[in-house]
Amino acid sequence: MGWLLRYIVMLLLSLILSFCTCLDKIIPGKSISGNRTLTSSLGAFSLGFFRPENSTKYFLGIQYNTFPVTAIVWVANRESPLDSPGVFMLGSDGNLVVLDEAHKVMVWSSNVSVSTAAKNNTAGLVMDTGNLVLSFEEVTLWQSFDHPSDNMLPGMKISLNKMTGQQRRLTSWAAPDDPQPGNFTFGIDPKLPVQGFIWKETIRYWRSSIYVGMDTRTVFQSQNGTAAFLSYNVDVDEVYITYSVSDSSIKLRVWLSPTGQFEPLLWQGSSKTWLPLGSLPVDNCDFYSRCGPDGACHRDEPRSSPCQCLTGFTAKFPNQWDAGDWSGGCVREKDLTCGNGLLQGYFSKLEKVKLPDYSVLLENRSMSQCDSECQHNCSCTAYAYVNATDESNIGKCLAWFGELVDLVENHKVAPYEIYIRVHGSNLGNKGLSVNSSKRSLVIAIVSSAAGLLTIIFGYFLWKKKLGKEGRTAGRMNEKNDTELPLFGLRSILAATDNFSEANKLGEGGFGPVYKGILLGDQEVAIKRLSKNSGQGHLEFMNELKLIAKLQHTNLVRLLGCCIEEEEMILIYEYMPNRSLDKFLFDPSEKTKLDWGTRFRIIEGIAQGVLYIHKYSRLKIIHRDLKASNVLLDGTMNPKVSDFGMARIFGINQIEANTNKVVGTYGYMSPEYAFYGHYSEKLDVFSFGVLLLEIISGKRTASFFRFENSPTLALWVWELWKEGRGVEVIDASVRETCRTHEALRCIHVGLLCVQEAPADRPTMASVIRMLESDEATSLPVSKEPAFSTRRNSSSVTTYSNNVVTITLPGAR
Structure with a gap:
């Protein structure tokens, strides 16, 4: 009897497993109808027939499984509603179809060309992304993401094919209880430059800002640190908008309502509701x-x-x-x-x-x-x-x-x-005037060029011991792995007039920077790496691949490289404004940094560092965050630069040690300066020092150039604990700033420069605290690091590591 019981149990398990593997898939000979559904493998989405409230019509749709509040994100038969539940199956031609069982007619089909060999072997699969896919032998033949309804999901594209003119657009429902196509659509304008539009029928209803490039922006961050990123992309034959989330457990959708509102909605599991995060149009000026x-x-x-x-x-x-x-x-x-x-x-x-x-x-x-x-x-x-x-x-x-x-x-x-x-x-x-306009433009160009004196990118030093033939062969073999455009040496020589002194913008420990003008009058910053440094070839290629993978609005973009003969050259985006330190510490320039600009710079730097810590394809520790490594674009928005000292972490890696401490004294955390121990909290410490510099307008270097002088953080702390925090604020903005906001920034800065890494917040927490209006919700700050005065011999006393230190200042 024991063997019979085991046999029955095995048979039941096999039947259950067989049934479960079909829950998310429709295969030849199978169908769903009535209240039966297909459910994605992790249960996030289900597909089945539904009837909207206050309606007698039936539709096939995909919905979030957010009981008790459902959200329909895609509808198949929008233009052909049914009077009763239909049948969803694979047709004789291999396509997904919806049949009106009562009238024996097909009301919807995926309608793609399927080869004779594939007709009886296609399958329909509901993905955990909310995408319905028709495939043959793992080749996608059709997908619902290419045919949006009124909802945009992570990974879905709203796009324009520049060659064919074909568009993917959102189309609103006709009414809250009617999924048929409504009056509003959202898509990309067929004419360049790129603009997003909401149309009311054929009339322009709302228009986005003009967009001229490729970018990724942090557009949402929840209380637990998870975030959403919006990306604009311009390919050779396609322009598209898409967004992603840092955690697949986040349920975030963008909805075009029947009244023309464009709304991101976040699922709140605790309250079982879809929470609106805002909407467009916002006010009168948003209407076209x-x-x-x-x-x-x-x-x-x-x-x-x-x-x-x-x-x-x-x-x-x-x-x-x-x-x-x-x-x-x-x-x-x-x-x-x-x-x-x-x-x-x-x-x-x-x-x-x-x-x-x-x-x-x-x-x-x-x-x-x-x-x-x-x-x-x-x-x-x-x-x-x-x-x-x-x-x-x-x-x-x-x-x-x-x-x-x-x-x-x-x-x-x-x-x-x-x-x-x-x-x-x-x-x-x-x-x-016409003439004064020209003069202003000339001055702007000269000023921008002067600003590049501070762009000393600490990237990719070359080891002298490698022979010329070995270096050249290695470079040629790895060119295709950089994911960056490759420039010929001849074009670089032409762009810089053979690296002429007249085009030289500056020089630091890692090599000179030249102003270059490529074909088409493209102005760039060209970094010619020194042949006399000790960095190895593998480090060069690893960091080249690293920086190529970073795409965020608050990170400076590496545009390409030249790896030819004896040269290793990097080409960067040209920034029209100078580095932050040139404004912040110059009495004649700091007045251009009003409080609103300073706060926006603080937030932008924080977003950029959070991205490399948590949301980029690689987890990165910058290790040299400081004012001269923050560049400012034409509208004074910050971009973090100089990843030459950065290090890649494993996704789940928390900390590491190094035998070579590199960075800038004054921005280093104690555990790194003395023991070579680094983690995300090293960047948090550096950010805290930088934040206090931005608030006070005082350079951290001015506090340690003389023996026994206190640190910037300690000076701030002494005023803070005496209730004199307002005195920390730069006099140029003290009378006009939002005092409560400035004091909150000082509080956050002090939290970032704590002695113990565990006492410092993460960058996600930093952003939440900066955005909070309740100062009482911030943790109590302790005395900052380095409060015990040490002289310069401390480094050799506390560590046997090799230390490479850069004094902050003009380079």
Whole structure:
């Protein structure tokens, strides 16, 4: 009897396992109907027939399994609703089909071409991503992600094929209880430059900022540290938007509502609800062309009307404006005249704007060429120069040749500058004459070049002992692994005028940096690595691959490399502004860093460091975070640079030791400086010092250049514990800053520079604390590290490690 019982148990187990393996899959001869469903392997999504509330119609759809509140994220037969539950199966041609069983007709099909050999062997699978896939021998023939409904899920693309014009768009439901296609769609504008749009039928309803490159941005972070990232991508034949989440357990979807609202929704397991994280359009200025042609919608300024005319323009129908109707827009007060190919007029500069619609993208122009081309074209009414964030880093010249539509002032997302042509009599104090505009551009270019003196990227030193033939062969074999564009040495020599002294921007311990202009007037920073350093070939290639994998809006982009003959050269994006230290510690420049700019810089640096610690494809410890390694773009947004000293961690690795301590004295944590012990908390310590520098405007080096002087952190701590924290704030912003916000930053900075690594927060916690409005919720700070004064011999006393130290200062 024992063997019979075991046999029955084995038989039942085999039947159960056989049944379970089919839960997420539809195969030939199988179908679902009625209330039966397919469920993804981990149970996140299910597919089946449903009937919306207050409706008599049935649809086949995919939904989140978030009992008791469901969320339909994809619908198959949107245009052909059923009067009763249908049948979902594989058709005779190998396609997925929905049948109206009552009328014996097919109402929906995946409708792809399936080969004769595959027709009887295809399968439909519900993935844990929410994607329904039709496949044959693991080859995807069709997927629902290519045919979105009204929800966007992580990994799904909203895209435009530049070759065929084919688009993937979201389409709203007709009503909350009607999945049929509604009035609103979201997608990418077929014309360049890239813009996202919500259309109401065929009318533009909302427009995103103009986008000119490739980028990844942190757009959401939850209380437990998990995050979502939005990516913009421009490939050879496709432009697309996608987003990802750091933890697959996060349920985050983006929904285009029946009323045209674009809303990210986060599932709250504790309350069993979908929590809205915001929505677009946000306010009056978000609605397309709210103020009509040549009118500007001003956001966040108290006034009876958000609309105003641009400099040199007046209301077309003043009576309508008084009545609250701004659709007529504005017209010029005085007409411009054109003579000798030059339109007589001046340019008025407008800052922090959402650039207007209907721009024309002029590729491969420098800033001066962009300016000159618009000045000498009688049809050009405005221009803007936008620095690209993709691998090409070619600055984008945008020009407008008619009315300026959908221009928003005081724009928070991607704020740009625009130069608008006006009559000379309208210039006032805001505009720039043609000649003065040119002079300003020349000054800007010279200043940007000077700013690159601080860009000393500590990357990839070359070991002298390797022979020329071995180095060249090794380089050639590894070129295809860098995931970066490769530049020929000839093009680099031409770009730098054979590395001429006139093009040299500066030099540090790792080699000189040159200004280079590649074909198409692309301005770049070119780092020629010194042949006299001791770093090995393997380190060079590892770090080259490392930096190539980093894509975040707050990290400087490496554009390419040249590995040819005896040269090892790196090409970086050209930053129009200088490094943070040049503004922060210069009395004549620091006034340009108002409080809002400083706080945005702090947040941006924190987001960049969090990304390399937790969310990049590789877990990275920077090891040399400091003010001179933070570069500022055209709108003073920060980008962390110089990954030459960075180290890769395993995904689950927490800490490591090194026999060679490298970095900058004053930013090093005690466990690293004395014992070579490093972890994420080393970067947290450095960030804390940098944060206190940004708040105080004082250089950390000034506190330890003289024996027995206190550290910056200790100076802050002594004021803080006496209740005099306000005195820490830089005098240039003390009277205008948001005091509670500045004090919270000081508190966070002190928490970051604690003696014990365990007492320091993670970067995820740092960001949460910076964003919190409740100072009482922050942990109590202890006395900071290095409070016991040590002289310079401490390093040799406490450690046998080899120490490479850089004093912070101009390089």
